[in-house]
Amino acid sequence: MSPRESLPGKCQFLLAVALCTAEAFAQTQVAVSERDYFEELPVVLSVSRLAQPLDEAPGAVTVIDREMIRLSGVRDLMDLFRLVPGFQVAKPPSGAGIVTYHGLGESYPRGMQVLLDGRSMYSPFFYGGVNWNLIPVALDDIERIEVVRGSNSASYGANAFLGIANIVTRHASEGHGVTAEVREGNQGVHDRFLRLGGGSATNVRVSALSQQDDGIVTQPDHIGKRLFDARADIRLGLRDELQLQAGTLDVGLQVGTVGKAGDPSRLQQLRHQFVSLGWRRALDEFGELAVRYYRAEESGADAFTWLAGGMTFPIDYGFRSQRDDLEVQHTFRPWPDARLVWGGELRSDIVSGKQFYGTTEPVRLGLGRIFGNLEWRLHPAWVANVGGTIERDSNTGTSAAPRLALNWHVAPGQTLRAGISGAFRSPSLFESRGYGPVVATNGLLLGYYYFQRDKLVPERLISREIGWLGEFRPINLTADLRVFAEQVNGHMATVQTTLTAPYCPTLDPLCAAASSTAPSSYNMQDVSIRGLEYQVRWQPAARTRVILNQAFVRMSQQLRLPDNPLAVVTQIGQSTSEIINMQIQAAASAPTRNLSLMLMQTLPGGLELSATYSSVGALKWTQNDRISGYKRLDWRLAYPFRVGPTRGELAFAVQGDGAKRTEYRSFNVMSTRGYATLRLDY
Amino acid sequence: MTYTWCGRAAAAGETVWLALSDGGGPYAEAAEAARREIQRGGASAEIATWQQFLAPGRAPPPLVIAIGSGAYAGLAESDLRAPLLATLLPRAAFERHAERAGRQGRTATAVYLDQPPARLLDLLRLTLPERRRIGVLYGPESRQWAPALRQASAERGVTLAVAEMAAGAGLFPLLQDLIDGSDMLLAMPDPHVFNSLTVQNILTATYRRRIPLIGFSPAYVKAGALLAVYSTPSQVGAQAGEIARAWLAGRPLPAPQSPREFSIGVNGDVARSLGIAFAPDATEKWIEQLRLKERAP
Numbered sequence: 001m002s003p004r005e006s007l008p009g010k011c012q013f014l015l016a017v018a019l020c021t022a023e024a025f026a027q028t029q030v031a032v033s034e035r036d037y038f039e040e041l042p043v044v045l046s047v048s049r050l051a052q053p054l055d056e057a058p059g060a061v062t063v064i065d066r067e068m069i070r071l072s073g074v075r076d077l078m079d080l081f082r083l084v085p086g087f088q089v090a091k092p093p094s095g096a097g098i099v100t101y102h103g104l105g106e107s108y109p110r111g112m113q114v115l116l117d118g119r120s121m122y123s124p125f126f127y128g129g130v131n132w133n134l135i136p137v138a139l140d141d142i143e144r145i146e147v148v149r150g151s152n153s154a155s156y157g158a159n160a161f162l163g164i165a166n167i168v169t170r171h172a173s174e175g176h177g178v179t180a181e182v183r184e185g186n187q188g189v190h191d192r193f194l195r196l197g198g199g200s201a202t203n204v205r206v207s208a209l210s211q212q213d214d215g216i217v218t219q220p221d222h223i224g225k226r227l228f229d230a231r232a233d234i235r236l237g238l239r240d241e242l243q244l245q246a247g248t249l250d251v252g253l254q255v256g257t258v259g260k261a262g263d264p265s266r267l268q269q270l271r272h273q274f275v276s277l278g279w280r281r282a283l284d285e286f287g288e289l290a291v292r293y294y295r296a297e298e299s300g301a302d303a304f305t306w307l308a309g310g311m312t313f314p315i316d317y318g319f320r321s322q323r324d325d326l327e328v329q330h331t332f333r334p335w336p337d338a339r340l341v342w343g344g345e346l347r348s349d350i351v352s353g354k355q356f357y358g359t360t361e362p363v364r365l366g367l368g369r370i371f372g373n374l375e376w377r378l379h380p381a382w383v384a385n386v387g388g389t390i391e392r393d394s395n396t397g398t399s400a401a402p403r404l405a406l407n408w409h410v411a412p413g414q415t416l417r418a419g420i421s422g423a424f425r426s427p428s429l430f431e432s433r434g435y436g437p438v439v440a441t442n443g444l445l446l447g448y449y450y451f452q453r454d455k456l457v458p459e460r461l462i463s464r465e466i467g468w469l470g471e472f473r474p475i476n477l478t479a480d481l482r483v484f485a486e487q488v489n490g491h492m493a494t495v496q497t498t499l500t501a502p503y504c505p506t507l508d509p510l511c512a513a514a515s516s517t518a519p520s521s522y523n524m525q526d527v528s529i530r531g532l533e534y535q536v537r538w539q540p541a542a543r544t545r546v547i548l549n550q551a552f553v554r555m556s557q558q559l560r561l562p563d564n565p566l567a568v569v570t571q572i573g574q575s576t577s578e579i580i581n582m583q584i585q586a587a588a589s590a591p592t593r594n595l596s597l598m599l600m601q602t603l604p605g606g607l608e609l610s611a612t613y614s615s616v617g618a619l620k621w622t623q624n625d626r627i628s629g630y631k632r633l634d635w636r637l638a639y640p641f642r643v644g645p646t647r648g649e650l651a652f653a654v655q656g657d658g659a660k661r662t663e664y665r666s667f668n669v670m671s672t673r674g675y676a677t678l679r680l681d682y
Numbered sequence: 683m684t685y686t687w688c689g690r691a692a693a694a695g696e697t698v699w700l701a702l703s704d705g706g707g708p709y710a711e712a713a714e715a716a717r718r719e720i721q722r723g724g725a726s727a728e729i730a731t732w733q734q735f736l737a738p739g740r741a742p743p744p745l746v747i748a749i750g751s752g753a754y755a756g757l758a759e760s761d762l763r764a765p766l767l768a769t770l771l772p773r774a775a776f777e778r779h780a781e782r783a784g785r786q787g788r789t790a791t792a793v794y795l796d797q798p799p800a801r802l803l804d805l806l807r808l809t810l811p812e813r814r815r816i817g818v819l820y821g822p823e824s825r826q827w828a829p830a831l832r833q834a835s836a837e838r839g840v841t842l843a844v845a846e847m848a849a850g851a852g853l854f855p856l857l858q859d860l861i862d863g864s865d866m867l868l869a870m871p872d873p874h875v876f877n878s879l880t881v882q883n884i885l886t887a888t889y890r891r892r893i894p895l896i897g898f899s900p901a902y903v904k905a906g907a908l909l910a911v912y913s914t915p916s917q918v919g920a921q922a923g924e925i926a927r928a929w930l931a932g933r934p935l936p937a938p939q940s941p942r943e944f945s946i947g948v949n950g951d952v953a954r955s956l957g958i959a960f961a962p963d964a965t966e967k968w969i970e971q972l973r974l975k976e977r978a979p
């Protein structure tokens with residue numbers, strides 16, 4: 001008997017009366033039916049922290065699995081986000097890649113959170129945000145990436161603001177044996193990868209990666225990475241498992257501009273190292289207790305001497321940060337038709353950097369949060385998720401992010417979702433306390449690298465969404481649509497503000513010159529983001545797969561300060577053009593149209609062809625420039641083979657085939673990159 | 683109840699009802715496959731939900747194919763007199779209502795979703811010949827399979843380690859003992875034991891002991907089972923359609939039967955991590971071998 005027909009009459013039109021729904025649920029669980037054969041098993045963890053099928057999660061999720069990563073042919077993690085609707089990706093020179101969801105990108109976008117096996121990659125250093133060069137993972141060690149399209153402060157607190165990616169690496173018991181990979185290409189592409197894995201009760205995996213390329217080849221932009229990463233999964237009986245991970249990533253990055261005295265071309269050395277210890281205990285068939293501690297340290301060496309006007313300015317952008325984080329999470333069934341996950345997290349960030357805080361003394365941020373999500377099956381066809389986070393940090397006080405979502409299985413394979421959630425992004429230590437005077441050896445104050453004087457508060461977001469997930473089995477097609485209205489209040493923007501006494505530069509003691517300004521951040525704008533995005537996955541034939549992503553985004557913004565640039569100039573001393581530029585940039589920071597189409601085809605002889613076409617509309621990454629939109633074709637042709645017990649693959653991949661394009665700024669012209677990869681598994 | 687209702691030649695224009703438990707999903711997929719088969723015989727078929735067919739004023743059809751247990755239950759309880767062919771449902775769901783359907787003087791037969799125990803065990807012998815201790819965790823809904831599985835395992839000289847979970851009882855202590863005494867775990871559909879809430883922890887527990895889990899749907903393979911044998915909605919739908927076509931051509935309705943066609947899914951990553959090497963074309967070969975064995979006289 002199918003669940004809906006089995007309901008007693010009094011339940012027919014009832015959604016939320018607990019007695020009746022409990023009865024209905026109990027009935028659905030009693031008898032075996034075709035549901036047992038066709039139900040989807042949980043696949044995503046990242047929305048609510050509960051393992052849920054996509055159609056019962058309280059948000060939109062795009063899953064990028066191992067196979068998709070392999071077939072995409074990408075070398076850089078950030079490029080995978082081109083395959084997710086609503087995301088923008090660019091590679092600026094002299095820096096990390098930038099990835100944003102629904103705009104609000106700048107040179108250092110700060111709205112997206114990335115978790116790597118639960119460790120926050122949101123940097124405590126500099127502006128915050130994610131440094132995509134410093135994520136210590138080899139693509140081949142990734143099991144899957146769950147990308148939440150929307151905000152998720154309700155589960156992961158501050159900074160899971162607009163877009164969150166949860167990278168899950170493979171269990172050490174997977175991928176036993178040896179994997180070796182060699183890659184060579186133009187534009188300085190020169191990669192090596194080696195992984196060893198084995199064990200039984202204790203499984204260990206060790207990976208080493210060396211990766212190099214010339215970045216944006218029109219200027220010195222070389223990057224070299226060396227990663228050493230190990231993971232051990234240790235079984236302690238049927239219920240318990242320990243997980244140990246440790247790694248070091250060293251990055252050498254060419255930054256600056258040839259001939260520019262204040263920002264000369266030079267090599268910046270960055271390092272991320274971490275150790276993580278996790279314990280999981282299965283309490284029963286439903287419940288779990290998980291505890292994890294990690295320490296992550298980042299450091300950078302980047303010092304040079306700036307000679308100007310006969311004076312010497314020693315500049316040191318070196319920094320060091322240390323994060324300690326402890327998290328406890330408990331999952332259980334409070335009553336038969338509900339599941340609850342709840343827990344808490346404590347974090348300490350310690351950061352130092354002379355050019356960022358004006359002192360070599362460490363700056364500290366303490367943070368504590370509690371989170372929870374109740375998944376309640378109100379009726380066999382209705383699932384409610386209610387949850388949220390309350391967080392307190394020593395910098396900005398207490399913030400809360402609630403969420404409510406309702407999923408309705410309208411018919412088999414057809415689900416509608418409605419949700420509303422709150423999110424917040426706390427100012428980073430640098431945004432709120434940054435102070436960077438540029439002082440010559442003779443004591444002369446030239447100006448400020450950054451100077452935050454006013455207090456910042458967390459920016460807030462209210463997101464409303466309607467989602468539809470459709471599965472059309474006879475034609476092997478699934479569709480995922482999200483219609484959204486995201487309202488950001490108090491968006492923090494950095495602008496040049498006029499200096500006043502006693503902070504005037506030595507050469508302009510009255511701050512009379514228009515050039516006596518310093519960058520500073522304000523909760524300056526309210527931004528409205530509306531639109532729709534969808535993903536369609538279709539397998540028209542056994543050897544053919546197609547993924548289509550498209551997003552339509554409309555942004556508008558309003559100044560929080562009196563909505564009149566002249567009044568703002570008077571109030572906080574900014575130039576009119578600065579304000580106008582900032583307003584224009586925010587409203588144009590996501591393309592109104594964005595499309596990507598990926599085709600995967602197995603050819604005769606086992607050859608695998610995959611191709612991704614992207615079309616990105618015009619957008620402004622920065623205040624002073626605009627790209628007019630571009631089209632890009634990436635493709636890959638691979639020949640998998642087998643020699644005795646050794647499996648291998650020879651692949652050739654091309655990124656940006658055809659015409660030159662600009663993805664970040666109009667003068668950063670990118671051309672075709674191609675590389676060949678030989679891989680052996682034995 | 684009798685299964686040998688005499689078949690008859692279809693009159694031109696007669697339309698078989700394909701009554702779905704619910705629109706869309708696997709129901710629609712099975713119905714489309716059944717309709718294709720019926721149309722090959724020159725007859726026609728109409729697809730709708732079972733409630734729509736029961737609307738007043740509709741002339742009774744020559745035959746109804748109930749797709750899913752909801753449709754079968756609803757039609758078995760109705761006053762409709764036409765012979766019933768149920769599919770896309772497990773045996774237990776069919777048998778729950780078969781008595782009532784029979785009592786009303788109606789003929790009923792089925793194409794089940796359950797794989798026959800002999801096929802399951804033959805597959806395990808083919809794929810994991812060195813593993814000879816098969817653990818099965820029964821629940822209230824799956825224990826009906828115990829005698830048949832016991833017999834099939836005895837015939838093949840493998841050991842069956844069995845535990846039975848009472849409704850509402852804890853699963854983990856049973857699982858612990860069972861895993862200790864087995865070198866693979868065969869999952870039999872039973873929502874008390876295997877459901878979307880429990881499967882993650884069961885898979886993790888077996889995986890940690892390096893015990894492969896054999897599932898019964900593609901979702902299990904995706905979630906981390908080593909392999910699964912199952913029949914797709916199209917496969918059982920087509921089989922039901924063939925039966926309908928034969929019946930319309932004058933053949934009697936057969937007794938309830940297991941699905942003839944089946945698929946095997948393998949999780950290559952799990953296989954590798956368990957140190958099990960399967961050839962790239964292994965599943966096709968297994969299906970071929972199992973077919974040969976099943977068709978042997």
